[in-house]
Amino acid sequence: MSTDADCRLTHLEALEAESVHIIREVAATAQRPVMLYSIGKDSAVMLHLARKAFAPGRLPFSLLNIDTTWKFQEVYAFRDRVAAEDDIELITHRNVEGLEQGINPIDHSPGVHTDVLKTQALKQALTRYRVDAAFGGARRDEERSRAKERVFSFRDRHHRWDPKNQRPELWNLYNGRVADGESIRVFPLSNWTELDVWQYIHLENIPVPSLYFADERPVVDRNGMLIVVDDDRLPLEPGETPRMERVRFRTLGCYPLTGAIRSEAATLPDIIHEMLVARSSERQGRAIDHDAASSMEQKKQQGYF
Amino acid sequence: MTEFDIHAYLEQHRGKDLLRFITCGSVDDGKSTLIGRLLFDTQQVFEDQLAAVERDSRKYGTTGDAPDLALLVDGLQAEREQGITIDVAYRYFTTESRKFIIADTPGHEQYTRNMVTGASTARAAVVLVDATRGMQVQTRRHSYLVHLLGIEQVLVAVNKMDAVDHDRATFEAIERDYEDFARQLGIAHYRCVPVSALTGANVTRPSESMTWYDGPSVLEWLESVPAGGGDDSRRPMRFPVQYVNRSRSDFRGFCGQLAGGCVAPGDPVVVLPSGRRSEVAEVLLHGRAVDRGVAGQSLTLTLADEIDVSRGDMLVHAEQLPRVGDCFDARVVWMHDRPMLPGRQYDMKLAATELPATPEAIHHRIDVNTLEHQPAEQLALNEIGHCRIRTGRALAFDAYHSQPGSGAFILVDRVSNLTVGAGMIVRPVTDALTDKSENVTWHRQSVDKRSRAAQKAQRPAVLWFTGLSGAGKSTVANALEQALFQRGHHSYLLDGDNVRHGLNRDLGFTDEDRVENIRRIGEVARLMADAGLVVLSAFISPFRADRALVRELMEDGEFIEIHVDAPLEVCESRDPKGLYAKARAGVIRNFTGIDSPYEAPEEPEIVVDTAELSVDECVEELLAYLKRRGILIG
Numbered sequence A: 001m002s003t004d005a006d007c008r009l010t011h012l013e014a015l016e017a018e019s020v021h022i023i024r025e026v027a028a029t030a031q032r033p034v035m036l037y038s039i040g041k042d043s044a045v046m047l048h049l050a051r052k053a054f055a056p057g058r059l060p061f062s063l064l065n066i067d068t069t070w071k072f073q074e075v076y077a078f079r080d081r082v083a084a085e086d087d088i089e090l091i092t093h094r095n096v097e098g099l100e101q102g103i104n105p106i107d108h109s110p111g112v113h114t115d116v117l118k119t120q121a122l123k124q125a126l127t128r129y130r131v132d133a134a135f136g137g138a139r140r141d142e143e144r145s146r147a148k149e150r151v152f153s154f155r156d157r158h159h160r161w162d163p164k165n166q167r168p169e170l171w172n173l174y175n176g177r178v179a180d181g182e183s184i185r186v187f188p189l190s191n192w193t194e195l196d197v198w199q200y201i202h203l204e205n206i207p208v209p210s211l212y213f214a215d216e217r218p219v220v221d222r223n224g225m226l227i228v229v230d231d232d233r234l235p236l237e238p239g240e241t242p243r244m245e246r247v248r249f250r251t252l253g254c255y256p257l258t259g260a261i262r263s264e265a266a267t268l269p270d271i272i273h274e275m276l277v278a279r280s281s282e283r284q285g286r287a288i289d290h291d292a293a294s295s296m297e298q299k300k301q302q303g304y305f
Numbered sequence B: 001m002t003e004f005d006i007h008a009y010l011e012q013h014r015g016k017d018l019l020r021f022i023t024c025g026s027v028d029d030g031k032s033t034l035i036g037r038l039l040f041d042t043q044q045v046f047e048d049q050l051a052a053v054e055r056d057s058r059k060y061g062t063t064g065d066a067p068d069l070a071l072l073v074d075g076l077q078a079e080r081e082q083g084i085t086i087d088v089a090y091r092y093f094t095t096e097s098r099k100f101i102i103a104d105t106p107g108h109e110q111y112t113r114n115m116v117t118g119a120s121t122a123r124a125a126v127v128l129v130d131a132t133r134g135m136q137v138q139t140r141r142h143s144y145l146v147h148l149l150g151i152e153q154v155l156v157a158v159n160k161m162d163a164v165d166h167d168r169a170t171f172e173a174i175e176r177d178y179e180d181f182a183r184q185l186g187i188a189h190y191r192c193v194p195v196s197a198l199t200g201a202n203v204t205r206p207s208e209s210m211t212w213y214d215g216p217s218v219l220e221w222l223e224s225v226p227a228g229g230g231d232d233s234r235r236p237m238r239f240p241v242q243y244v245n246r247s248r249s250d251f252r253g254f255c256g257q258l259a260g261g262c263v264a265p266g267d268p269v270v271v272l273p274s275g276r277r278s279e280v281a282e283v284l285l286h287g288r289a290v291d292r293g294v295a296g297q298s299l300t301l302t303l304a305d306e307i308d309v310s311r312g313d314m315l316v317h318a319e320q321l322p323r324v325g326d327c328f329d330a331r332v333v334w335m336h337d338r339p340m341l342p343g344r345q346y347d348m349k350l351a352a353t354e355l356p357a358t359p360e361a362i363h364h365r366i367d368v369n370t371l372e373h374q375p376a377e378q379l380a381l382n383e384i385g386h387c388r389i390r391t392g393r394a395l396a397f398d399a400y401h402s403q404p405g406s407g408a409f410i411l412v413d414r415v416s417n418l419t420v421g422a423g424m425i426v427r428p429v430t431d432a433l434t435d436k437s438e439n440v441t442w443h444r445q446s447v448d449k450r451s452r453a454a455q456k457a458q459r460p461a462v463l464w465f466t467g468l469s470g471a472g473k474s475t476v477a478n479a480l481e482q483a484l485f486q487r488g489h490h491s492y493l494l495d496g497d498n499v500r501h502g503l504n505r506d507l508g509f510t511d512e513d514r515v516e517n518i519r520r521i522g523e524v525a526r527l528m529a530d531a532g533l534v535v536l537s538a539f540i541s542p543f544r545a546d547r548a549l550v551r552e553l554m555e556d557g558e559f560i561e562i563h564v565d566a567p568l569e570v571c572e573s574r575d576p577k578g579l580y581a582k583a584r585a586g587v588i589r590n591f592t593g594i595d596s597p598y599e600a601p602e603e604p605e606i607v608v609d610t611a612e613l614s615v616d617e618c619v620e621e622l623l624a625y626l627k628r629r630g631i632l633i634g
Helices: A011-029 A041-054 A073-083 A096-100 A110-128 A144-148 A194-204 A268-277 A295-302 B003-014 B031-041 B047-060 B077-082 B109-120 B137-148 B168-185 B218-224 B229-233 B449-455 B473-486 B496-501 B511-530 B544-553 B568-574 B579-584 B615-628
Strands: A033-036 A062-066 A090-093 A133-135 A152-155 A183-186 A215-222 A225-228 A243-248 B017-024 B089-094 B098-104 B124-130 B153-159 B189-194 B238-240 B243-245 B253-257 B268-272 B276-285 B288-290 B298-303 B314-317 B323-334 B346-350 B353-366 B384-397 B408-412 B419-428 B461-466 B491-495 B534-538 B559-565 B606-609
Touching (some): A011 A183, A033 A041, A090 A110, B346 B419, B461 B473, B544 B559
Parallel strands (some): B017 B098, B124 B153
Antiparallel strands (some): B089 B098, B253 B298, B268 B276, B323 B419, B353 B384
């Protein structure tokens, strides 16, 4: 006779089961699903869960990487290693027109850069591949407007989100129906927190880019953020000299837009330890969220993930 | 913290379970402040978030110089400006023993659908009551919805105790009011806690201002209620097939999230609705073979035989079958501006099954504030109806209260693809029960049930005596009716034999006829309850499904199941009509307790043990119970 304790799922087991259910539901119902792969820790967990969902078989969909060309070099190397694995089909898409116009995060505002090279690029790719369901690694605990986004989040023909007109989502009964041209963004990690993600990476030995771990890196101070000088594309201001500091990243955005933090955390337990005593939330390091109090909500309405 | 500490922490964190709960109440009750307080006191709030709140507090806040914790939880810009919570928002926090997910939903009646959405995945509910205002109509509505969605653990947070000088009598008066209501509704597990979200009293720590209260704080309660895994695994096995994994030529696995029960290699299974049989070969958890899968896990099963199984099928244990059919009664919550109309076709999704479905009839609408049943020709946004649904083909399902994973469904508009309704199956409908009186509408009368009952100093009720033959049902029911009569109450005793002589003389003892027999008795009892009477009925009524059918006809709280309990040997030794002797001799067939089962009530309102108690003692117990329930007044 089994006891209750045997049947109890731990919180990570429960989250894992929910995510796997969500991923399989999309594979079973969507015509042309893709998994957005941004190379960060959340994408790593999402990919790991997808592999679990279809074991012992292969992933029944491709990964899609939206490339702004402004990620850290090490991030690209990590992506290329993942893309080389047997079971992975990775599509890379860039907004070629935007790049030809010379849009970049140094000469343009974070808003313009993100809109052209991320949001527009994403819409182009989703339209080109006629994607009807796209997985994203966003979590509800990241930001206040995300807290009320559905797991299956409807997008109209123009890839827009209407927060006031979302489909009710009950039990584990997801509604992924769309008409031609419409699509669903699916967030299998909706109920995970940053701590859950790190804990899971630790338990399951999931590889992540080493920029998450503290190391000596060349940095400069810009607008209150510590910017790592990753290559010679970052023009130094007069009097600015990169100095070596022991830093790491909590989030991996485009490099001049993502601030590093001073840290000694060189292992996963160190990172988790640091989180437990951390006093600022992870999106703080991203310039993009600071434009206005509700900026994320506005970007999401326009099609940003 | 040293390296050792963090590893110990990780080990502890790894063993935590997960509780999802819903908070119900309106902004005025201080709900957002309560959640903000839980997040703040459990240190889920980061400095930059607090800085944003302090900035917003100056702009929108209501707490003067102190940061308005409510602003931590109010998400979208429009809502912040209007000071209301429109949608369902999810919040996360963790303590040493548990991780929590809060579904934060708005309280007003026009957001009933949002609350139902939030409640659908919750295991526990926190219902807020403003201590300065006491129980409100919305408190009843919230409690009803929580109960409707099958949430069994309810905490009533009596908030703003600081505004009533932490007065014990004020709290206890609200506690008593709630007790009456909870009993009427059948909420078994609830707890009232006096709190002040503003000061944090009894939210995460005990209060010095309320030393008279020695119960748990809100957080202690949340850490102690069952999170659900054990309960779900004790239900019959239900495995909805979500996806067929045939990614290798030598492999065919059936993927899904186990909705109920446990599954192990070697278990005999039936594929529904086809009825094909096989045996579980392997249980795979993410590609790894395991000894057993438990409810809630996303698994892949392989079967011993190559039989046809596809998405939408349900694998069940061969000895615990659900219903298979194309018609059922369900409670439906309508979620769209365009009303639900009987006869219109929708697409239904139940577990992994998607098929067309048509609401054939609305038996009644349930007023979420008074719980009254009202006649209805359509269901408008936020209305809840008891409906008959017919599906385009047969599917496997269960009653929602016994198996939520195979009893819950959504309705989707076929043109707009919007989710327009949510349903919870109450019972299957067999053809014998199909309504042949579609064009007859229920007349609303100007003298209503409440006024008829009030005139008699009672609340209408159906006292359903069930038990083995010879347990003493008729004897106790008769004696109780005499006692009611002497006290001036108006009652009627429905006797099984008498009904069979008249109203039901066309019915025999086949399964269909037995169901119809009970249905007619139920309908008669309902009419009598509508007349304001206390109705007593004494039938063996051996099957749970039949008794559930009658319960469903009544308003919530009206049906009182009384289990007249005595061991079979005692009943057989009494044998007042000599029936046991005949059954043992094989003269009568299908005799309950001998060669036909008796399904004892799982959660009767009251049990009277006639092997231990005298008839008078049984009557005394029942009278005391009816007074406590407020059925007998004075």
